[in-house]
Amino acid sequence: MSKYPVKNREIMQGSIAVAETIGALEPGVIGVYPITPQTHIVEHLARLVANGAINSRYINADSEFSAASILYGAASAGVRSYSASSSQGLLLMTEVIFNMAGTRLPGVFSAVNRSLSPPINIQVDHQDTMTLRDSGLIQIYVENIQEAVDTHVQIYRIAEDREVLLPAMVCMDGWIISHAYEPVTLWQEDAVKEFAGSYDPPFKVDPRKPLTYGALTDDDKITEFKYMVDSALCRTENKIVQAAELFREEFGNFHGDVVEKYYTDDAKIIIVAMGSVVGTIKEAVDRMRAGGKKVGLLKIRSFRPFPAAAVRELLSGAEMAIVVDRSFSASAGGILGSEIKANLYHQNGPVLFNYIAGIGGRELYPHSIMEIVQESETAFSKDCVPDGAVFFNLNEELL
Amino acid sequence: MKLNIGGITEAGQSKKNLTGSWRYQIPVIDQDKCNGCGICELFCPDSCIDINNGRAVIDDTYCKGCGICVKECSRDAIVMQPEGDG
Known part of the structure; x- marks a missing residue:
């Protein structure tokens, strides 16, 4: 018998594992509109409701805008709510998500990351969720199926905390997490x-x-309302740390708090990334460590709130930081890269490299990561560090 | 005064905003022509018209003087009259 509240452990698809976890939480209202690659989550929840396994009110919306609005309504009535979406669906939710953050309504979303159109592409990158970053929404990026499950258990107490009251999103990479099968521990309903x-x-x-x-509010109070959203999201950082620690105590799993560090203590080179590629990078770090290279990994788990202090502290001792971005702000570089860079300004920190990679599902292997590190080291030693972000593996022949 | 989170307030706060002060002209009902059909009541964007005893009555505390009632009245029973110093 485990001392932790394990319900069962089996090989499961990521979407089903997440749906089972939401089922265990039994939110009062589930408002959804299907979109690939998120569909399996809401299909499975529909099955749980139809079979009478859970008592949630399941509402099929006529668009993602409506689905998010259903969460707004539920949260304003004091009811726990849930939705899931991807890509264009998340963009259609954007106005409502700003509205929820501003009105301080803590609905929870699973975002199954997928590239944005055009051209239509259903594979993973982070452009969809990163585009929501300015809304006041809490965003946690997960590395694997177990972290997706555990983060869904943690997220409600964070979002619904009286000092927070903000919408929250668990961001999980499409296919690589949503459709992959891994051994997963599901937790007992009462414990969850x-x-x-x-x-x-x-x-x-x-x-x-x-x-x-x-x-309506005029200019005499609007800044203060916006400031209140900003400070609530800043306060959320502690709540995420506390939830991660408490979860470790009660469930035995820990995936990092706002960040996770992997061989960062003595690292000269630190790779910064989030999402499923983190697992690939860990493998690459192991291989490079075996070859004697002092390389480490900083996983950004909470992108919003942005873990500025942890980033500064962990990167300050490194010579080089390499940010691997799965999204970018056209003409301004990778989004994570830009924010890391902004937080290192005047910090006497490492030289920063920013790679835009893994867009629209372009595969990132351990050897791709090692190639990125090699390329950065060469540029560093020749003192020809690129000014801005570099598109990794760009096929010039197609341009 | 401290702000509520999310800008959530008691309902009916807009009653404190006496929008009649925005007006420079006011609709006046010709009681002989008005038959109390209620079209003006329906169209008034600020719900400032009531039908009382079969005749339209304007609430001048909130009427902004937009003149939509004048346009909509099919019996030409409403005219705008300048107020104050115009």
């Missing part, structure tokens, strides 16, 4: 529910005591 706690917001829609949501 107890960990999540209850959602008790300061305001609730109630016909007997009418309230105004979405009121």
Whole structure:
């Protein structure tokens, strides 16, 4: 018998494992619109509801805009809510997500990362979720199926904390996490529910005591409202750390708090990345370490709130930092790379390399990572560090 | 005063905003022509018109003087009259 509340351990598909976990949490309202590669999650939840396994109210929306709006409505009535989407679907939710963050309504989304159109591509990169980064939304990027499961257990108590009250998104790479099969531990329903706690917001829609949501505000108060969203998201950093620590205590798993470090202590070269590629990078780091290279990995788990202090502390001792970005802001470089760079300004930190790689599912192997490190080291030794981000493995013959 | 999170407030706060002060002209009902059909009541964007005893009555506390009621009245029973110093 495990001392942890294990329900069962089996080889499962990522989407099913996440759906089972949401099922264990039994949110009051599930508002969804299907889109690849997220569909298996909501299909499985529909099955759980139809079979009477869970008591959630399952609402098929007519668009992702409506699906997110259903979460807005549920959260404003004090009901725990859930949705999942990908790619264009997340873009269609964007207006509502800003609205939820501004109105401080903590619905939870699974984002199954997928490239944005055009051209249509259903494979993974991070452009969809990174485009939501300015909304006030909490975003945690996970590395594998078990972390996806465990982060869904953690996320409600973070988002619904009275000092936070913000929408939250667990970002998991399409296919590589959503459709892969791995051995997964699922947790007992009562333990999962107890960990999540209850959602008790300061305001609730109630016909007997009418309230105004979405009121107009002039310039005399708008900055303060925006500041309150900013400071709530900053406060979230501690809540993520606390949830990760408590989860380790009660469930025995730990995937990092706001970041995870892997051989960073004595590393001269630190690779920074998030999502499933982190697993690939760990393998590459092991191989390079075996060859005597002092290389490490900094996994960004919480992209929002941005773990600025941890980034500065962990990168300060390195000579080189290499950010592997799965998204970019056209003309301005990789998004993660730009933010890491901004946080190292005036820090006497490492020389920074930024690679845009793995776009639209272009495969990243351990040898790709080793190639990136080799290329960066050569540029570093020749003192010809690129000014901006570099598109990795760009096929010039097609241009 | 401290701000509520999320800008959530008591309902009915807009009643404090006396929008009638924005007006420079006011609709006046010709009581002989008005038959209380309620078209103006339906179209008023600020719900400032009531039908009372079969006749339209304007709420001048909130009427902004937009003049939509004048356009909509099929009996030409409403005219705009300048107010204040114009």
